[in-house]
Amino acid sequence: MPQHTQTDDFDQTKAYQPQEEEGTAFFDDGREIDLLHFVYSHPSIEEIRGSPQGVLKAIDEYGRTKKYLMNVGDDKGRIVTDLIADRKPQVMVELGGYIGYSAVLFGDAVRKAGGKRYFSLERNPEFAAVIMSLVELAGLSEIVKVVVGSSADSIKRLHAEKRLEHIDLMFLDHYKPAYTTDLKLCEHLRLVTPGSVLAADNVIKPGNPPYLEYVRSSVAKKRHQYTAAKTNGVDTGGFGDRWKNQYQKREGEEKLSTEVKGNPHLLYDSGLVHSFEPTGVPDGIEITRCVGEVDDEQDGMASSKTQSS
Numbered sequence: 001m002p003q004h005t006q007t008d009d010f011d012q013t014k015a016y017q018p019q020e021e022e023g024t025a026f027f028d029d030g031r032e033i034d035l036l037h038f039v040y041s042h043p044s045i046e047e048i049r050g051s052p053q054g055v056l057k058a059i060d061e062y063g064r065t066k067k068y069l070m071n072v073g074d075d076k077g078r079i080v081t082d083l084i085a086d087r088k089p090q091v092m093v094e095l096g097g098y099i100g101y102s103a104v105l106f107g108d109a110v111r112k113a114g115g116k117r118y119f120s121l122e123r124n125p126e127f128a129a130v131i132m133s134l135v136e137l138a139g140l141s142e143i144v145k146v147v148v149g150s151s152a153d154s155i156k157r158l159h160a161e162k163r164l165e166h167i168d169l170m171f172l173d174h175y176k177p178a179y180t181t182d183l184k185l186c187e188h189l190r191l192v193t194p195g196s197v198l199a200a201d202n203v204i205k206p207g208n209p210p211y212l213e214y215v216r217s218s219v220a221k222k223r224h225q226y227t228a229a230k231t232n233g234v235d236t237g238g239f240g241d242r243w244k245n246q247y248q249k250r251e252g253e254e255k256l257s258t259e260v261k262g263n264p265h266l267l268y269d270s271g272l273v274h275s276f277e278p279t280g281v282p283d284g285i286e287i288t289r290c291v292g293e294v295d296d297e298q299d300g301m302a303s304s305k306t307q308s309s
């Protein structure tokens with residue numbers, strides 16, 4: 001796997017407002033609609049129109065001067081835009097769109113790299129409406145499609161409708177325990193195959209041990225777990241209550257996709273790239289390349305069907 005640069009310093013002048021303390025809402029308290037008013041009444045609105053960079057700058061200004069927003073931000077964002085420039089995905093999917101920061105940043109990068117589609121999967125219809133508005137403002141509606149619903153339902157529907165047949169690059173940034181279950185669903189549907197690349201946000205803050213364990217496991221270990229497990233369920237015990245129950249107020253009890261157990265024969269090459277949240281708090285993105293698929297009789301150390309490029 002090519003080396004990724006590690007960001008050593010964070011430029012404090014661009015820091016977002018800190019995330020609110022536990023017990024205080026840090027999203028879904030009206031700030032997402034407030035952001036829209038802020039952007040559309042911005043003195044530079046005419047320059048912002050049709051400019052992805054202008055839209056991102058206005059969102060960053062809101063995060064810096066008004067309220068915290070749970071965006072990937074430009075430090076971690078650069079790790080993924082570099083990956084897009086290198087991998088040149090035709091089809092990219094993000095799980096969790098929020099107000100559209102990553103959809104605008106990565107949708108623009110996919111377009112520049114010659115790609116044809118960026119799917120932003122967002123469960124909250126109010127947030128999805130904000131994404132659609134900002135994507136339209138940025139002039140990216142041709143390439144970025146916002147899909148409203150839970151990620152697992154949307155993946156299944158897009159696949160069944162043949163609108164999504166392969167994922168070249170996937171950005172995972174939604175409900176933390178769903179990273180693993182949704183990845184296994186994509187493996188099962190053969191949306192993720194040799195050649196696919198995954199970029200998973202927040203693997204340090206708040207962290208995602210079950211996901212890291214899965215993408216770093218050998219094929220032999222995954223096969224063993226596949227045979228032993230009854231379902232694709234993830235133990236949510238390792239996640240703190242704040243993250244486990246993050247969306248409970250709005251969405252109720254989380255329903256993870258547990259009916260499929262993935263494809264344990266896929267061989268991954270995975271590593272962490274350190275970076276920062278837009279507040280300056282250290283975080284990291286796990287970059288995982290699917291480099292092969294191992295035949296049943298092989299032991300998981302060698303890959304028989306490696307990707308061609």
Ligand SMILES: C[S@@+](CC[C@H](N)C(=O)[O-])C[C@H]1O[C@@H](n2cnc3c(N)ncnc32)[C@H](O)[C@@H]1O
Nearest residue numbers: 071072096098101102122123150151173174175
């Ligand atoms: C951290 S935010 C995404 C930030 C965005 N990727 C960015 O960097 O600009 C997480 C989002 O995932 C959404 N979400 C959580 N669970 C989801 C699920 N199962 N399916 C789809 N969206 C989900 C939440 O509503 C929230 O908007």
